[in-house]
Structures are given as C-alpha cells and as structure tokens.
Amino acid sequence: MNYKTNNFTYNETEVYWKQYQRFFPEELRINENNLPKEEWWYWNNYHIHLDRMPVQDSKIKIILIHGAGGNGRLLAPYARMLQVHGYDVVAPDLPPYGLSYTESLISMDYSDWIKVITEFIEQEFNRDGKPIVLLGASIGGMLAYHVASLCKQVKGLIVTTFVDTSNPKVRDQIAPNKVISRLGKFTLDNFPFVLDSFRISVTKVSRMKLITNNFDLAKLIKNDPRAAGTKIPLRFLRTFLNMKSLIEPEYFDVCPILLIHPEVDPMTPYSLSESFYKRLQCKKSCVILEGAGHFPIEQPGLEQMKVAVLNFLTEIENKLELYED
Numbered sequence: 098m099n100y101k102t103n104n105f106t107y108n109e110t111e112v113y114w115k116q117y118q119r120f121f122p123e124e125l126r127i128n129e130n131n132l133p134k135e136e137w138w139y140w141n142n143y144h145i146h147l148d149r150m151p152v153q154d155s156k157i158k159i160i161l162i163h164g165a166g167g168n169g170r171l172l173a174p175y176a177r178m179l180q181v182h183g184y185d186v187v188a189p190d191l192p193p194y195g196l197s198y199t200e201s202l203i204s205m206d207y208s209d210w211i212k213v214i215t216e217f218i219e220q221e222f223n224r225d226g227k228p229i230v231l232l233g234a235s236i237g238g239m240l241a242y243h244v245a246s247l248c249k250q251v252k253g254l255i256v257t258t259f260v261d262t263s264n265p266k267v268r269d270q271i272a273p274n275k276v277i278s279r280l281g282k283f284t285l286d287n288f289p290f291v292l293d294s295f296r297i298s299v300t301k302v303s304r305m306k307l308i309t310n311n312f313d314l315a316k317l318i319k320n321d322p323r324a325a326g327t328k329i330p331l332r333f334l335r336t337f338l339n340m341k342s343l344i345e346p347e348y349f350d351v352c353p354i355l356l357i358h359p360e361v362d363p364m365t366p367y368s369l370s371e372s373f374y375k376r377l378q379c380k381k382s383c384v385i386l387e388g389a390g391h392f393p394i395e396q397p398g399l400e401q402m403k404v405a406v407l408n409f410l411t412e413i414e415n416k417l418e419l420y421e422d
Contacts, residue, residue: 105196107148107170108132113321114170120314120394124181125174133173133188140216143209146196148188150176155185156414157252158227162214162244163188164235166299166308166318166325168195172234178403184410185227189217195323203294206336214244218251228252228417230410235308235365235391236260236337245351246343253413254354255406257393258365259373263341267369271303285335293332300325302334307364310390318392346376353380355409357402359389382409 107114118126133148148169159179161172169188176186190197191210199205218229230253233241238256245251261267272278285292299305305325309315319325356374358367374383384405389398
C-alpha cells in the first residue's frame with residue numbers, strides 16, 4: 098500500500114476537533130492517551146488521511162464512512178467505542194473533507210468517493226486478510242451501500258440512514274427548500290459546463306443546522322473548516338444527486354444490513370430511509386435510537402446503538418467462524 102506523509106495531522110497540528118469531545122460520554126472521548134494512529138494513503142492523485150484505532154487480534158475490520166460536512170476524526174468517539182470492545186477500526190477522510198485532498202478537485206465527482214473506498218477495501222484486505230464491515234453515517238450510509246454492492250470483501254453493512262437521492266422526496270428533504278432541490282438540480286443538470294467547476298459550502302445546499310439537535314455542537318460542525326465549513330465542487334453535488342443504486346435493494350444479497358436510525362432526526366427522518374429499507378430482501382434488522390438526533394450523542398439512543406452494533410458484529414463473527422470450520 099502506498100502511504101505518504103503530510104504536514105497536517107490531527108494529533109499534532111489540528112486542534113479544532115478537540116472541541117467535539119465534551120459532547121460525548123467520558124469513556125468515548127479522545128484524549129492524549131487514546132489518540133488514533135494517523136496514516137496517509139496515496140491513490141490516483143488522491144491523498145487520503147486515515148485515522149486508525151487498531152486491535153491486532155480483531156477478526157474483522159470496521160471502516161467508518163462519514164457523510165457530507167463530516168470527517169473521520171469527527172467519528173473518532175464511535176471508533177473508540179468499537180476499539181474498546183475489541184474491534185479494529187479505520188476512518189478515512191473523504192476529500193475535500195478533513196485532511197484529505199486531491200490534486201484535481203474540480204474534476205472530482207461522487208463516483209470518486211465510491212472508487213476511493215472500494216480500492217481502499219481491496220488494499221486493506223490484501224494487507225491483513227480481515228473481512229470488512231462498513232459503518233456509514235448520514236449520507237455515508239448510502240455510500241457504504243454503493244461500495245458494498247461492488248466489494249465481495251464486505252461481510253456486513255451498518256448505516257444510520259439511507260439517503261437515496263434518486264428519490265425526489267429525499268432530495269426535497271435534504272435541501273434547504275424545494276426551490277434549491279428542484280430548480281437547483283435542473284440548473285446543475287442542464288449547465289454542467291458552466292457550473293461544475295464552482296465550489297460551494299455544503300451549508301448552502303443542505304439543512305446542516307439540523308445535523309445534530311444540540312445547538313452548540315451543530316454550530317461547531319458548521320464552522321469547522323475541516324467539516325461543514327469546507328466547500329465542494331458543484332460537479333460533486335450534481336453527480337451525488339443523480340446517483341442511482343448499483344444494485345436495487347430487492348436484489349441486494351451481498352451481506353446482512355443493520356439500520357440504526359436516530360429517532361429524533363429532522364434532517365433525514367426515518368420515513369425517508371424506511372422506503373428503501375423495506376425494499377431490501379437480504380437479512381436485515383432495524384433499531385430506532387431513542388431520543389437521538391442525526392448525529393447521535395443522546396441517551397438512551399447512544400447506548401442502544403452500541404448494543405445493536407456489537408450484537409450485529411458478533412453475529413457476523415460467528416457466521417465467519419462457521420465458514421472456517
């Protein structure tokens with residue numbers, strides 16, 4: 098695997114992410130004693146920053162996939178939750194979020210995110226042979242679904258939402274209003290040669306203020322230059338809104354799926370994920386996280402998330418052991 102170094106690191110040069118820790122239970126907070134191990138992976142002009150929370154004896158590897166306006170370090174407390182219970186975890190930053198970047202940002206589109214994660218899974222599997230479980234948060238859930246559709250190494254899929262942008266109702270919900278959702282998409286689709294290269298803050302084209310039900314935390318994320326404060330090219334937005342499932346849910350049989358959907362999620366309410374979830378014919382289960390918002394930090398939802406995820410991972414491990422026998 099081709100790794101490179103970079104001058105920027107969360108552990109040494111970046112401090113903004115530390116402000117998030119007070120919103121999590123003490124046992125999940127990231128501090129100087131449990132910092133993720135940082136690495137850089139270079140692939141096809143993409144410089145991808147990785148946060149690793151390693152567990153050498155873990156039988157499976159969990160890849161955390163953040164959504165729009167997020168990054169891998171933002172998810173570090175959840176990675177810590179998994180590491181404490183014996184799981185090997187890695188969280189990449191998807192460019193242009195976090196510390197990751199590309200030398201050709203203007204030409205980047207949504208399919209590049211799928212390619213980056215797909216290639217990363219192959220590289221990781223070749224590295225140590227550990228089966229992969231994907232955990233996607235927010236729009237990272239649908240991204241994880243697209244990736245799982247391409248990767249036989251994925252043995253389990255955990256998502257907080259299914260944001261299927263091929264559905265007009267979903268596009269209306271995630272946009273600030275229907276004018277932006279409908280007229281905006283029409284304009285992007287018809288004038289890509291003019292608009293694709295422009296960059297815009299994700300806060301202008303989404304309901305980022307609803308990313309969490311905690312006002313102070315939402316404000317932090319919106320102002321984070323490595324998270325929602327980042328600008329994305331309109332080409333990326335256009336291709337994201339036009340993305341269709343690589344495998345329709347009725348035919349998805351790659352792996353079992355766990356939907357851990359926050360109960361109090363005004364950004365992407367359960368009704369939007371429900372239609373896609375019901376179409377799935379694979380082994381699946383759904384747990385509603387009581388009292389939790391889109392970015393789940395509230396109890397009892399946070400504890401319910403931990404229990405549901407650990408039970409799901411145990412089932413996968415048991416199934417893998419049966420195959421080995």
